[in-house]
Amino acid sequence: QITLKESGPTLVKPTQTLTLTCTFSGFSLSTTQVGVGWIRQPPGRALEWLALIYWNDAKNYSPSLRSRLTITKDTSKNQVVLTMTNMDPVDTATYYCAHVPRFYYGLDVWGQGTTVTVSS
């Protein structure tokens, strides 16, 4: 059974850097074609894809946020970390991580999400 869980601060101040950790079980990020993605959802709004990292350390980012995002993995700890710099109140959202089982597949298992509020 695949599970993922997001963790990190619930409140950050504007201009600070957000660090979110996705801790997963039931799969390995050393398995060919497996990936983990991050998605966010501002309150009452649509889903927004942020970034994705694959088993081979290939990374993809949302172009609009590319300069602010970094995604990394620690295969031994079964974790994926997303950092977002220069946080702004518009970044207030629920942040999800999700499993990608192989190339050309959707996000088949999601974490429960973690809510981040940006406010001074």
Added chain:
Amino acid sequence: DIQMTQSPSTLSASVGDRVTITCRASQSISSWLAWYQQKPGKAPKLLISKASSLESGVPSKFSGSGSGTEFTLTISSLQPDDFATYYCQQYNSYPWTFGQGTKVEFK
């Protein structure tokens, strides 16, 4: 970026209705499209991948079709548990993009 446009944004329906949601891509995405269901306060759930492949455990009342730029999600007989928001998402190319969502509500 590939833009995904869903219609309608809100759909009012009754139990037992057959409902159809449309998703259009701004350029061809072949069949690389997923559909998700999201209930309030919950994470999205993958229903369909590759435009028409039902995920394991998803009831057969859900079906997807289409290719290229136009896709549909159909729920054959709406049940109380199906009132939710539905999103399409393309994974043909990066950045992956979602539609704006279709909320299925009680008429």
